[in-house]
Amino acid sequence: MKCFEFMGKEIFAQFGIPVPQGRMVTTAEEAEGVAAEIGKPVVIKSQVLSGKRGKAGGIKFADTPAEAKAAAADLLAMTVQGHPVQRILLEEKLKIESEIYVAITIDGAAKAPVIITSAKGGMDIEEQAEEDIVKVYLDVFLGLQPFLAKDLARRIGLTGNLAKSYADILEKMYNIMVKKDAELVEINPLVISGDQVIAADAKVTIDDSALYRQKDVPFVDEDMTEVEKMAKAAGVGSFVELGGNIAIMANGAGITMGTLDMVQLFGGQPANFMDAGGGTGVEGTAKAIQILLAQNPKVIFINIFGGITRCDDVANALAYVKKNIGIPVPVVVRMVGTNQEEGVRILREVGIEAYREMKEAAQKAVELSKAGEEV
């Protein structure tokens, strides 16, 4: 779960990482007040999860409270990548001498936390040459020891008090990773301003699987579509809207991906990725089908290889939705595995014929999605 910048900075402040003086507000009037409080030129940053906020015009500057109010009003009227700006962060404008990049994340292939840092931080970090980027893997049982933080300071050319402050920030970032179950703690830029090192930005991503033990971090769902929010509320395991017209449900991430791939290779356009998971039961599956319907697709394609998932459960769910809610579009079902015969029988009763082969089913679904397009 990605945190907004202001949330990340709250966590930073909690762990003792220096952040600019500032506050998050939701109205232009509040912005004016906070600017007056700060009493210096300010930067006003729209709080959205997109990484390209700066280039999209989501950051403004103001020298006076009145200017801040106007800039805040502009930002609060903006939409960044489809999301209306609802929150803005006002902060003192820093005197930037140089910008450092620093991040801690987890490298699955290396099975280790990794620190990535560069003396050349800022907007174009991804385009930096390999030799300008320092990458160090950590031993999870040793953690980030002070000596390594100090050596990283040396490797990006810091000395004296700046090196000490940087090393200290690095240790605190590591603590955030461990204590807040963060998958990513990124500061870009980490700003050098006089003899101070300050986090001008904050990207913190909390491990979704650990949210249950990070209850004090507010939940953020801004990067989800309305249907995705519905799916989440309905407890559907994994759902992403893709914009096509074939609503797809399968059980298992791999087979779902494989189904999408096949549909696309046959010329169809998947409306979504939905891994309905294993052993969801009748009620859960019925909810999942309703999420499919909420996308107003031209056809629904259900691909089940029954393992933990029982074919009769899926069939009963379909029958239930068809009878009680209604399914206004064609449904293509491929169904094999656990309790297959029973499932096929139930479907037949409500007028749905099940396929055995994934290929044929996928071809049929694509065909139906194109019906009426151009005959």
Place this chain on the structure above:
Amino acid sequence: MKCFEFMGKEIFAQFGIPVPQGRMVTTAEEAEGVAAEIGKPVVIKSQVLSGKRGKAGGIKFADTPAEAKAAAADLLAMTVQGHPVQRILLEEKLKIESEIYVAITIDGAAKAPVIITSAKGGMDIEEQAEEDIVKVYLDVFLGLQPFLAKDLARRIGLTGNLAKSYADILEKMYNIMVKKDAELVEINPLVISGDQVIAADAKVTIDDSALYRQKDVPFVDEDMTEVEKMAKAAGVGSFVELGGNIAIMANGAGITMGTLDMVQLFGGQPANFMDAGGGTGVEGTAKAIQILLAQNPKVIFINIFGGITRCDDVANALAYVKKNIGIPVPVVVRMVGTNQEEGVRILREVGIEAYREMKEAAQKAVELSKAGEEV
């Protein structure tokens, strides 16, 4: 540094280990008040560092506040192993169903923390048969994981909620060891009372070398003699009073022990162990000599193998003390190593002849210590 029981229990309470309801007091009147507060039969325990407090009569019971007052007065008039009882701990009397022994300490040979536990706790734990004692070494990088705590509960025969409480206490004891730099965390007995597991005693020893980072633990010096306290205040590295009449100073624990051994083998009685350390300088050495004098010995024996320690520093210190404070007893010095010639010259000026060989010097010191005994 050994903590008093009441200090150990304060640490336990801080870390969430259940302890009996109670409070430490220093007067019989306070004891009466606390007994009334508790409102139940109480146990009154003298707070001394000796392990044999129970057998020495340092623990009493009382059913009423008046009885508690009387018992407290008795205890506060007692002396346990040379130390007057200055503090007593009043606690609710537990209904004891069984007593468990559990301790975490550090095994230097195994280079690991070790947990020692037994279903047969209580006064005679040291006499328990080996097979009744469970001993498990921990990996310092893994710490004490819950599964191990639970398995130890099983191994000493606990089940259900008692097993859970015990495992929980064990994890907290481990946390105390790590977070409070404890060399020893011992509960004997850990009492089973109904469905509760309660620490009826608390022995916590803080690593002397880590006291600098455990500032919130009050300093305890009750097991030190007056001269030992003087030595500590004067910053003399390592000093233990032994009761003989030859005051000994050497530099380095090994050679100090070797000197004591030699003196004893030749029939002498060392007054003390004093490792004056290396490179202490003139002032520090002069202070150390005054500590030797404070013991009123019959002879002073100084054995220096100069490495970091400079012989001229030791000689100047002796000369200074002799001139300014006076040394009313004979001084035997053995002196070799760094700046030896200069040291010997300085000593000669104040009328002290230095030996080269440890053996001869030790024999001379013993001889002088017996002067006038029986000619």
Place this chain on the structure above:
Amino acid sequence: MAILVDASSKVLIQGITGKQGTFHLKQMLPFGTDVVAGVAPGKGGGVHEGVPLYNTVYEACEHHAIDATVLFIPAAYCKDAALEAIEAGIKVIVIITEHIPVQDELIIVNRAKLKDAVIIGPNTFGMASWKCKLGILPNIAFSPGPVGVVARSGTLTYEIVGSLTNIGIGQTSVVGLGGDRVPGSTFVDMLKRFEADEATQVVVLVGEIGGNAEEEAAEYIKTMSKPVVAYLAGKSAPPGKRMGHAGAIIERGKGTYEGKVQALTAAGAQVATFPYEVVEKVQQLIRRS
């Protein structure tokens, strides 16, 4: 023959009395798995579906020589259960559970490495060899034979293994690496074992976009004597939700469908576009040999 475990392996189940544990125990037993013990805290001394129960893994290990364990344990308790199995000296540890916090996975996986234990998973269907299934692969999918299968995802594997079985081509072992960020075992780990396993003639690799496990596998495939057929899911997936710049810096353009296909093809593997093509390619290779 098989890799990691075979019909003689003694198997423990942790969390054996739970809903999932019970359900899959009832599938594992008829498959032929020699489940010798189960762990269920507080139920030690009892018996569940004919299997003796113990309170802790250590206790189970006092009574049985255990070769492998399967964890049906809720995510929040998996770290402790897996560490217990590792410290008790069990060398094959299958973690079915999904949604284990990644910090926990790091600890499990690195501790296992230190103690020479193989972790299969987390978030996997487990694995199966002839008469020894550790996990939740449907029994009907598996049949004994000459094909080694290693996969990142589950149901897609059932699809492919089931199809192989349907046309009479059996498997030596089928292994699911699991879909998590920090998998205990990699393609390379398992390819090495299949290469060394005499009974395995052809290896099927079922991969996915993202990460660089397939690219690493390709490097090893170059050195293999046995043919490899690969299928990769995710060709149509939109570019992933990235882990900030850090993710992009780590991956630097790696992990795409095209990149993986290219690496595997260059290494000599046959890459199927559809799952059913895997079966066709394997059939040809078996016939040829």
Place this chain on the structure above:
Amino acid sequence: MAILVDASSKVLIQGITGKQGTFHLKQMLPFGTDVVAGVAPGKGGGVHEGVPLYNTVYEACEHHAIDATVLFIPAAYCKDAALEAIEAGIKVIVIITEHIPVQDELIIVNRAKLKDAVIIGPNTFGMASWKCKLGILPNIAFSPGPVGVVARSGTLTYEIVGSLTNIGIGQTSVVGLGGDRVPGSTFVDMLKRFEADEATQVVVLVGEIGGNAEEEAAEYIKTMSKPVVAYLAGKSAPPGKRMGHAGAIIERGKGTYEGKVQALTAAGAQVATFPYEVVEKVQQLIRRS
């Protein structure tokens, strides 16, 4: 010949510009030690007594192949400095510092074990071989020759080694294990090296009461081909009194003077009652061979 280090070893000093570091650097250089680099945070790029300075151990290792390091670092920072040396891959690490918290020692010593680094100390005079002194043994005490010396305490060793040198009996290596509760190396570790070292003819072991290091040593001495002369300090120590060295606490009757003498004698070692007897016994053994 020698153990652990010899005249060709490249040596680093951590904390080289401090008072202790500077003093002992000035002793180590005339001894013949090849001190190639020093670490002094913030002073990197400078030179101290002719030795180039670096800000971190990693930086020093970028410029020099380092065989051994000596730490003159305040106790509170020793854990970090020692871990840095271990992680940088240095294989012989001498920690002179005393009063390091025992929790820190546990981490240092166990990490070193994992990374195959030898820790000498903490709380030691260090060690010396011909033209390579790591630590604070007085230069005049050492001379080259056929006796290997391993000891728990410092000045007592100077006494014994100095006496050997005075009568013309030199040493292959002199090693101080240190007086702390959790020593990095044990008697057995060093006895094994002396046994394997061709130049060593006789081994001197200087022990103490407390702990069971001498008893373990006795077990190994049984298997040694070379004669061992032992001296043990603490015969006169009263039970349970702390004698500065944490090791000298007598616990549960174990670690007594008598027990240790018995174990060593039974193993075939000659045990001297006085330090000067060690020299006599070694002299006899050298003459005999």
